Amino acid sequence: MITVIKRILLQDLRLKSNYIYFLIMPVSLMVILGLVLQSVFATQLDATVNPVHVQYVVKDAQQAKLVKQLVTKTKVAHLDFTPRASTKVAQAYVRNHANTAAVTIEQAHIQVATAKNLNDYQNALLKGTLAELAQTLGLVKTAIHYQRPIVTVKSAELVTVNRAQVQRSATSFQYYALAMMGMFMLYFAEIGLDMFGKARRQQTLARELLTPISKGQLLNATVAGHLLYGLLVIAVLMGITAGLFQMPWLRALPFAFANFASLMALFLVLGLALETVAAQLGEGVMQIVIQLVAFLGGGYFPTSTTMMAFSPLGWVMGPLRSALWTSNPLNWSGVWLSLSVTAGLLGLINVVMRRREVF
Amino acid sequence: MTTGLVVTGLTKKFGTQVAVDNVSFTVAPGTVLGLLGPNGAGKSTTINMITGLLNKTSGRVELFGENLTPTNTAIRRRFGVVPQELAIFDDLSAAENVRYFGGLYGLRGTALKTAVTRALAVVDLTDHANQRPATFSGGMQRRLNIAMAIVHQPDLLFMDEPTVGIDPQSRNYILTAIEKMRANGMTVVYTSHYMEEVERLADNIVIIDHGQVIAHGTEAELVNLVTDAKQVTIVVNHADQLELAAITAIAGVQQATLHEQNLQLVLDVASNPLNQVLMTLIDQGVAVDSIDQPKLDLETVFLNLTGRNLRD
Ligand SMILES: Nc1ncnc2c1ncn2[C@@H]1O[C@H](COP(=O)(O)OP(=O)(O)OP(=O)(O)O)[C@@H](O)[C@H]1O
Ligand SMILES: [Mg+2]
Numbered sequence: 001m002i003t004v005i006k007r008i009l010l011q012d013l014r015l016k017s018n019y020i021y022f023l024i025m026p027v028s029l030m031v032i033l034g035l036v037l038q039s040v041f042a043t044q045l046d047a048t049v050n051p052v053h054v055q056y057v058v059k060d061a062q063q064a065k066l067v068k069q070l071v072t073k074t075k076v077a078h079l080d081f082t083p084r085a086s087t088k089v090a091q092a093y094v095r096n097h098a099n100t101a102a103v104t105i106e107q108a109h110i111q112v113a114t115a116k117n118l119n120d121y122q123n124a125l126l127k128g129t130l131a132e133l134a135q136t137l138g139l140v141k142t143a144i145h146y147q148r149p150i151v152t153v154k155s156a157e158l159v160t161v162n163r164a165q166v167q168r169s170a171t172s173f174q175y176y177a178l179a180m181m182g183m184f185m186l187y188f189a190e191i192g193l194d195m196f197g198k199a200r201r202q203q204t205l206a207r208e209l210l211t212p213i214s215k216g217q218l219l220n221a222t223v224a225g226h227l228l229y230g231l232l233v234i235a236v237l238m239g240i241t242a243g244l245f246q247m248p249w250l251r252a253l254p255f256a257f258a259n260f261a262s263l264m265a266l267f268l269v270l271g272l273a274l275e276t277v278a279a280q281l282g283e284g285v286m287q288i289v290i291q292l293v294a295f296l297g298g299g300y301f302p303t304s305t306t307m308m309a310f311s312p313l314g315w316v317m318g319p320l321r322s323a324l325w326t327s328n329p330l331n332w333s334g335v336w337l338s339l340s341v342t343a344g345l346l347g348l349i350n351v352v353m354r355r356r357e358v359f
Numbered sequence: 360m361t362t363g364l365v366v367t368g369l370t371k372k373f374g375t376q377v378a379v380d381n382v383s384f385t386v387a388p389g390t391v392l393g394l395l396g397p398n399g400a401g402k403s404t405t406i407n408m409i410t411g412l413l414n415k416t417s418g419r420v421e422l423f424g425e426n427l428t429p430t431n432t433a434i435r436r437r438f439g440v441v442p443q444e445l446a447i448f449d450d451l452s453a454a455e456n457v458r459y460f461g462g463l464y465g466l467r468g469t470a471l472k473t474a475v476t477r478a479l480a481v482v483d484l485t486d487h488a489n490q491r492p493a494t495f496s497g498g499m500q501r502r503l504n505i506a507m508a509i510v511h512q513p514d515l516l517f518m519d520e521p522t523v524g525i526d527p528q529s530r531n532y533i534l535t536a537i538e539k540m541r542a543n544g545m546t547v548v549y550t551s552h553y554m555e556e557v558e559r560l561a562d563n564i565v566i567i568d569h570g571q572v573i574a575h576g577t578e579a580e581l582v583n584l585v586t587d588a589k590q591v592t593i594v595v596n597h598a599d600q601l602e603l604a605a606i607t608a609i610a611g612v613q614q615a616t617l618h619e620q621n622l623q624l625v626l627d628v629a630s631n632p633l634n635q636v637l638m639t640l641i642d643q644g645v646a647v648d649s650i651d652q653p654k655l656d657l658e659t660v661f662l663n664l665t666g667r668n669l670r671d
Contacts, residue, residue, distance in 0.1 A: 003462030
């Protein structure tokens with residue numbers, strides 16, 4: 001088994017077309033698409049921004065009056081404020097409504113407890129307004145109670161945003177880095193399609209089957225070798241995109257890796273499965289599948305969640321985006337779904353291949 | 360253990376076509392069997408069934424006393440196969456190709472290293488170990504094809520036309536290598552449609568045509584099979600002193616004619632009276648200049664058995 005895996009890895013590393021498919025093409029597409037669509041991304045966000053409904057609670061009764069004055073006076077576009085009796089009430093509301101945030105104000109300290117479905121534009125708006133509010137409160141307090149000279153306070157120290165709850169921003173480069181990495185995972189289907197084709201043409205497959213290795217072992221070791229190569233490709237691409245586009249992989253490193261790996265495994269095995277059942281049709285069918293999956297899954301431009309649900313790329317891209325740029329809990333469903341389908345297909349291939357005289 | 364390879368009633372049908380038809384033969388350990396037959400005779404199919412690459416329609420194969428079945432993977436360590444078509448990874452170097460197959464046969468570490476070096480040396484590719492086979496000549500590729508089959512030092516080696524389409528030098532090198540391997544006790548099954556090769560190498564020969572064994576034996580046995588008489592031409596001096604009647608009278612001499620200095624004889628193979636003929640000639644005072652005994656080769660045998668030539 002190890003012998004086979006090593007041989008496959010060596011061959012994959014030596015194959016020049018692999019470098020084009022899995023290194024040069026994805027990285028150059030990331031750069032090109034990122035550059036071209038930079039402006040589109042910016043305006044799109046501005047156009048689709050929804051108002052944020054802030055549910056705020058002020059602990060100190062005296063301060064509450066002041067805050068109320070301040071928030072009614074400051075008319076900020078896309079922001080409105082509603083006072084709530086307690087943090088609990090505010091949070092309950094936020095839980096059930098989109099585009100909302102629960103804000104607790106205690107002295108000059110402001111805490112954003114829950115924020116739901118906020119995009120980066122909304123978030124920036126909220127953060128800026130709250131920082132201003134905190135600064136004003138701090139100045140007023142200092143001036144009234146301590147009669148100290150007025151000092152400017154850094155807003156960052158005043159506003160503690162509960163980081164786990166807030167969406168962060170993605171540049172167009174980062175969007176396409178993620179999308180292209182996902183999309184080129186689909187091209188592992190090409191390796192799957194020709195997994196035994198070359199060995200068959202070179203007659204080496206028959207030769208391998210004359211050695212003590214069994215058909216099943218040879219099959220699974222070959223798949224394992226290519227999978228290992230795939231993992232290597234993912235690691236390298238993650239490294240490159242982290243360097244070039246500051247991809248924030250570290251926010252969810254094992255999760256991101258697992259998502260790409262499951263997608264890669266699925267398409268590798270899908271290619272092999274297609275070759276097993278319909279060697280001639282395989283290539284054409286695969287191209288169509290790849291394009292469809294790429295389109296639906298948001299490989300070319302952002303698509304709706306419904307469309308993404310129909311594409312394995314979407315199964316993985318959705319959770320990945322939310323893992324990297326929102327605070328939502330990690331959603332492993334894409335990984336499990338892909339891996340289950342992969343395992344099922346692999347089992348099927350094993351059954352079919354073992355029955356064949358020469359595979 | 361005295362049995363080598365025992366093949367009994369091997370048959371392969373591709374649909375309605377019977378490619379191999381009830382083939383049986385045995386190969387004693389340490390001997391070379393030549394499997395001779397024209398294109399499409401069923402040589403490769405026979406070997407592929409024996410080695411388990413193809414399922415047999417029926418028949419039985421026993422190797423060193425063990426039943427050779429597709430699920431018996433352990434026995435595969437004891438034989439090696441040089442396939443008819445080149446079977447080489449073109450993106451691996453010669454040494455890597457050999458090493459890979461050594462690994463598949465379970466060799467590891469230093470044992471693998473020495474086995475690779477040895478196999479490459481046997482086929483004289485040591486100097487090209489780290490080159491890609493794509494840069495090799497046809498003969499070198501053939502030799503690599505062989506090295507990959509002997510890296511695990513099998514007891515039995517199947518070679519399916521290992522010298523097809525190569526230069527005489529490489530061919531001679533390969534034949535010599537096979538002779539060396541046999542001297543070291545290896546059993547070899549060798550298919551070919553070149554009789555010179557089979558005549559040179561084989562202890563026993565199986566002639567196969569249209570999937571059937573049409574003859575089986577040593578070269579001499581096969582030659583005797585098609586003819587019970589042989590022709591001998593003796594060139595004599597003093598032909599005028601020769602008495603033809605005395606020669607014809609010798610038992611086993613079927614025919615004797617004299618053309619100038621050439622005494623042409625047809626002799627019984629079984630009683631072989633050549634000695635007696637020579638003694639009689641000397642008695643008569645006829646000096647013998649030279650004896651020419653045209654060799655009856657397998658080509659003739661095949662022609663006699665099938666009415667066709669081995670090669671067109
Ligand atoms: N997979 C197959 N399907 C159908 N027929 C086959 C198959 N393999 C071989 N045959 C047929 O079986 C017969 C024997 O073929 P085989 O390859 O064993 O001949 P051979 O003696 O090795 O010939 P050659 O000297 O050309 O290598 C041929 O008529 C060939 O057409
Ligand atoms: Mg053949």
